[in-house]
């Protein structure tokens with residue numbers, strides 16, 4: 353069993369090492385830039401006022417969020433299981449002159465090496481709800497968490513056309529899993545996410561719908577994949593998605609949910 357788990361982790365590490373060099377390319381496209389903008393705009397509402405605050409970016413990959421946080425002056429710990437992703441992050445941080453603001457560590461989010469309450473703000477922007485207890489443990493009392501979760505309804509809607517049996521199984525069973533490449537993620541609804549985090553001692557402040565919403569605006573693939581765009585249209589699209597991200601009536605549709613909460 354332990355051997356199976358370590359083989360699984362090894363295969364995930366290898367997969368992300370292989371993606372590392374190309375991971376940031378998608379964020380240079382219209383769709384990637386829109387999603388990054390929405391993620392960031394939601395995050396900055398909750399960042400600590402005190403720039404001495406300690407932030408953990410768990411499963412932080414190539415430092416998409418670590419980099420702007422370090423530029424704002426925060427002390428950031430970036431941890432990830434993939435040395436390839438972390439190497440890309442190191443090069444970017446060095447190029448931007450903020451590598452000294454960031455501790456870069458190779459580690460598994462299911463087993464963090466930090467003592468209880470080490471961080472004022474903990475981010476984990478990858479759907480790993482099973483790591484929630486560990487992420488909460490390292491958050492200071494009164495500190496904040498921001499966690500991406502796989503959205504059960506959104507996943508079922510996306511997979512229905514190709515695989516109706518799995519889509520229905522996902523909605524029927526509890527808990528439910530979504531398979532993506534080699535990875536297995538537990539998926540939750542907005543209500544399940546809220547209940548789960550409240551049980552773990554989190555005051556849930558808001559849950560937003562993020563990622564994969566662009567397809568509902570029927571924007572042509574050519575525009576979504578383009579690396580040049582009209583700024584006015586970009587602003588209209590991002591405003592639309594930011595407004596929709598908080599509407600209970602559409603929260604089930606997105607690929608991910610991002611939960612913001614305070615550890616009490």
Ligand SMILES: C[S@@+](CC[C@H](N)C(=O)[O-])C[C@H]1O[C@@H](n2cnc3c(N)ncnc32)[C@H](O)[C@@H]1O
Nearest residue numbers: 368411412413416432433434437460461477478
């Ligand atoms: C989709 S990327 C997200 C990176 C970053 N959070 C972002 O939003 O751009 C997923 C990252 O999770 C990392 N990861 C996957 N499983 C992990 C684990 N068990 N512990 C730590 N990192 C993990 C991968 O190596 C990869 O860098």
